[in-house]
Amino acid sequence: MSEEKKTTQPEEVTKPVAASKAVTENASAPADSAARRRPPQGGRGGSGGGERRPRRQQEREPREWEQRILDLARVTRVTKGGKRMRFRAALVIGDKKGRVGFGVAKGPDVQVAIQKAFHQAKRNVITLPLVHGSFPHRVEGKFAAAEIILGPAPKGTGLKSGGAPRLIMELGGVSDCVTKILRGSNPANLAKATFDAIAHMIIPEGVKTDTDQAAAERKAKREDSAKKVVKKAPKKASPKIA
Numbered sequence: 001m002s003e004e005k006k007t008t009q010p011e012e013v014t015k016p017v018a019a020s021k022a023v024t025e026n027a028s029a030p031a032d033s034a035a036r037r038r039p040p041q042g043g044r045g046g047s048g049g050g051e052r053r054p055r056r057q058q059e060r061e062p063r064e065w066e067q068r069i070l071d072l073a074r075v076t077r078v079t080k081g082g083k084r085m086r087f088r089a090a091l092v093i094g095d096k097k098g099r100v101g102f103g104v105a106k107g108p109d110v111q112v113a114i115q116k117a118f119h120q121a122k123r124n125v126i127t128l129p130l131v132h133g134s135f136p137h138r139v140e141g142k143f144a145a146a147e148i149i150l151g152p153a154p155k156g157t158g159l160k161s162g163g164a165p166r167l168i169m170e171l172g173g174v175s176d177c178v179t180k181i182l183r184g185s186n187p188a189n190l191a192k193a194t195f196d197a198i199a200h201m202i203i204p205e206g207v208k209t210d211t212d213q214a215a216a217e218r219k220a221k222r223e224d225s226a227k228k229v230v231k232k233a234p235k236k237a238s239p240k241i242a
Helices: 002-037 110-123 164-172 187-199 210-228
Strands: 066-079 082-094 099-107 139-143 146-151 177-183
Touching: 066 110, 066 164, 066 187, 082 110, 082 164, 082 187, 099 110, 099 164, 099 187, 139 187, 146 187, 164 177, 164 187
Parallel strands: none
Antiparallel strands: 066 082, 082 099, 139 146, 146 177
């Protein structure tokens, strides 16, 4: 009897274990098959091995105007209810082709002040009277307590200038120039004194500025291209055969 008990006990223990293994295998089978059917996932943060499409690089269009902040300050105004804080931005814009503008504006926020100054500078755009990349003669400008001198320079000299005048010359496309600040340290006043000096420049008779020469070259190219165009003669109608 003891031998029969010994032989039957392991059989009773092993049967449920075998059954449980079969159940677990059957339960895991659909999960494995579903995992095999799923395509590989990829993308941001994904661990899948899917192919990633290259991102298209958006080409930015060149801006017509380049802008530089000349001065940015926080100003307060004392009112009956207390102090009112605002921001003042002085901005210079230019296309580096002989056009430049200057604007000063205030706003409750820095971005608003810069945007308002940009629109004001676009309204005040002027064309620099440049001859071969430099000014035609020496001239002085003044605004408030600021005084400045603008002078021509031979080709290859570069910009011998500093502060607000240098920023205006760079954005205006001046290649050779000499400037001298006589009085003043306020950037806004120096910029306005520079524009005052430019306004008093006189171009000698018979001298063409860079803008006039560029316009003449464009006109000549248009005329040459118009001459090259050959007008086709109209086709003659073939005689009808009776």
